[in-house]
Amino acid sequence: MLARMSSAPTFKRLPRAVREQQMLDAAVKVFSRRGYHSASMDDIAEDAGISKPMVYAYLGTKESLFTACLHREGTRMMEAIVGAVAAEMPPDEQLWRALRAFFGFVGAHRDGWAVLYRQARSEQVFAGELSMMRARVIEVVVVLLRRNLPTPAPGTREVRDIDLEVMAYALVGAAESLAEWLTDHPTEDPERLATRLMNATWLGAGQLRLGELWRPPAA
Amino acid sequence: MLARMSSAPTFKRLPRAVREQQMLDAAVKVFSRRGYHSASMDDIAEDAGISKPMVYAYLGTKESLFTACLHREGTRMMEAIVGAVAAEMPPDEQLWRALRAFFGFVGAHRDGWAVLYRQARSEQVFAGELSMMRARVIEVVVVLLRRNLPTPAPGTREVRDIDLEVMAYALVGAAESLAEWLTDHPTEDPERLATRLMNATWLGAGQLRLGELWRPPAA
DNA sequence: GATTGAAGTTACTCTAGCGTAACCTTACGG
DNA sequence: CCGTAAGGTTACGCTAGAGTAACTTCAATC
Numbered sequence: 492m493l494a495r496m497s498s499a500p501t502f503k504r505l506p507r508a509v510r511e512q513q514m515l516d517a518a519v520k521v522f523s524r525r526g527y528h529s530a531s532m533d534d535i536a537e538d539a540g541i542s543k544p545m546v547y548a549y550l551g552t553k554e555s556l557f558t559a560c561l562h563r564e565g566t567r568m569m570e571a572i573v574g575a576v577a578a579e580m581p582p583d584e585q586l587w588r589a590l591r592a593f594f595g596f597v598g599a600h601r602d603g604w605a606v607l608y609r610q611a612r613s614e615q616v617f618a619g620e621l622s623m624m625r626a627r628v629i630e631v632v633v634v635l636l637r638r639n640l641p642t643p644a645p646g647t648r649e650v651r652d653i654d655l656e657v658m659a660y661a662l663v664g665a666a667e668s669l670a671e672w673l674t675d676h677p678t679e680d681p682e683r684l685a686t687r688l689m690n691a692t693w694l695g696a697g698q699l700r701l702g703e704l705w706r707p708p709a710a
Numbered sequence: 711m712l713a714r715m716s717s718a719p720t721f722k723r724l725p726r727a728v729r730e731q732q733m734l735d736a737a738v739k740v741f742s743r744r745g746y747h748s749a750s751m752d753d754i755a756e757d758a759g760i761s762k763p764m765v766y767a768y769l770g771t772k773e774s775l776f777t778a779c780l781h782r783e784g785t786r787m788m789e790a791i792v793g794a795v796a797a798e799m800p801p802d803e804q805l806w807r808a809l810r811a812f813f814g815f816v817g818a819h820r821d822g823w824a825v826l827y828r829q830a831r832s833e834q835v836f837a838g839e840l841s842m843m844r845a846r847v848i849e850v851v852v853v854l855l856r857r858n859l860p861t862p863a864p865g866t867r868e869v870r871d872i873d874l875e876v877m878a879y880a881l882v883g884a885a886e887s888l889a890e891w892l893t894d895h896p897t898e899d900p901e902r903l904a905t906r907l908m909n910a911t912w913l914g915a916g917q918l919r920l921g922e923l924w925r926p927p928a929a
Numbered sequence: 930g931a932t933t934g935a936a937g938t939t940a941c942t943c944t945a946g947c948g949t950a951a952c953c954t955t956a957c958g959g
Numbered sequence: 960c961c962g963t964a965a966g967g968t969t970a971c972g973c974t975a976g977a978g979t980a981a982c983t984t985c986a987a988t989c
Contacts, residue, residue: 504936504985526832528747531976542938547978584927613745613832657888657906664887665880672879682926687876689924692911705908707901708803723955723966750946761968766948 523605564603582639594681632659742824783822813900851878
């Protein structure tokens with residue numbers, strides 16, 4: 492089918508599916524470095540090794556090109572995370588594995604993460620879609636947190652839904668922030684970082700369940 | 711000095727200092743809603759109730775205008791936080807008050823926060839400056855965390871610098887994420903949110919010091 | 930071995946929007 | 960009461976860059 496690669500040295504004329512991926516690769520790279528507006532379609536076309544009209548022919552306008560990047564990278568991230576956990580695992584292990592997968596993804600796909608986290612948030616055309624993805628993640632984290640806080644035993648304090656939601660937001664934000672930290676510490680591997688974060692938050696959650704409560708100072 | 715406001719109903723010809731603040735107000739508002747690139751200088755001038763050349767005369771190019779916004783809002787935020795704590799307070803109270811001041815600032819200056827957090831990060835012209843501000847915050851948090859973990863008593867585990875740094879990044883990220891959450895929960899006041907976050911993280915920090923450690927599952 | 934259409938190109942058009950030149954107009958100090 | 964500079968305006972030049980028209984070329988199919 493497409494096995495005749497050996498004959499031509501610098502062959503052009505690649506099938507659409509291949510070109511599309513090359514274009515998306517280039518787009519993610521350029522968007523992540525320059526930002527949505529500063530990235531020009533010419534830049535992206537050049538980086539993909541193709542001429543601009545081909546980009547328009549395959550991926551449409553700049554906006555739909557960016558959306559395509561968003562979807563590809565978002566799906567990859569979600570799949571990396573979802574594929575790392577199984578429903579039978581204990582909740583803390585699920586969370587840890589999810590974090591590890593997330594940090595692994597960020598480490599391996601810097602550009603994709605930058606597009607998702609940095610660029611997409613600032614453009615309100617894409618912000619809606621993005622915050623829906625984030626909301627899905629938060630919801631999953633809420634479920635995981637709740638599953639680790641079973642029926643309140645006598646003498647323990649009930650953890651209310653709003654507390655769980657706040658914890659989930661905090662945890663997700665912490666993970667995003669540590670993704671930043673990862674960039675400055677390339678020697679740190681995702682597993683150690685996931686463990687660190689678990690330590691920094693999970694014990695807190697555990698204590699909370701036992702009724703320990705930090706209280707604001709009087710006055 | 712400038713007390714003659716009562717005489718003229720719709721007076722023009724305001725002194726430079728006043729106009730500059732109006733322009734910055736408008737710029738922060740428009741930048742926060744539209745983003746750096748999509749915001750046009752005409753938009754900003756119109757919103758400020760002045761013509762475009764005046765904006766150029768007082769604040770210079772678009773880039774320097776945005777930088778001015780960044781500095782004003784960044785300074786305001788820093789002052790709100792720094793002004794809320796005093797060195798004699800116990801470290802946990804300092805942290806709590808800082809968080810409360812931060813959430814208070816975000817609640818009261820949505821636009822300013824959006825400019826700082828959303829827009830400035832995506833443009834690498836400003837990203838450097840921004841990450842320096844963030845680094846200063848992180849450093850302060852590291853100090854606060856360390857001061858709450860005094861000389862390790864016998865039988866307790868030493869908390870290393872890198873752990874503190876990770877916790878600080880996590881805490882700052884959590885706060886940023888909860889700033890987002892605040893937008894969707896306008897009834898929640900900054901004080902309660904600060905307390906929630908303290909509960910979600912401080913107890914964790916306390917436990918960490920006592921040698922409790924979450925461990926990743928084997929294999 | 931023509932035909933068709935997918936892969937690819939060059940060379941434009943057109944607009945948004947930054948930045949400015951050239952020009953008014955009012956307050957106020959001498 | 961007049962000169963001047965600060966406050967203010969209209970109207971424009973110019974460029975970057977999105978999007979397209981109008982081609983060319985190759986490979987597979989009948």
